[in-house]
Amino acid sequence: MPVNPELVGRVFPPTDAYLVGREKVREFARAVFATDPQHLDPAAAQSLGYPDVVAPPTFAMVIQDLTLQQLLAEPDSGIALERTIHAEQRFRYTRPIVAGDELTGQLSIVGVRAIGKGAMVTSEAEITDAAGAHVVTATSVLLIGGDE
Structure with missing residues (x-):
């Protein structure tokens, strides 16, 4: 089945809240070689005005x-996962993510473009904190291969 062009404009329900943990931030920072002390040491983050460790931007x-996963x-x-490549990623931040944040994401599909037998699917996830304030918009482009 080809990618459904009627996905454009579809908005998915918000995710359950995700509690950002200090150890998750540290693990992620180590995994992406983000060595700035603010990612690992609460005192270093607090000296910069943050309440706890600051997640690397790609967190x-x-x-x-x-x-x-909803999509x-x-x-x-x-969309078949076995034919999917994560082609592009962008982030537009209002503020950094810090340990202790409770974040919710809501996905919108903003584009489907046919490419040969496949398609490019562009989505935006609006990520907000527990108060409903915008934290980051994460934009992804998925390249979906066509059926053989």
């Missing part, structure tokens, strides 16, 4: 993944 992908589970999407 938003952890929450965005929860939203993308991949859509029976009418035409």
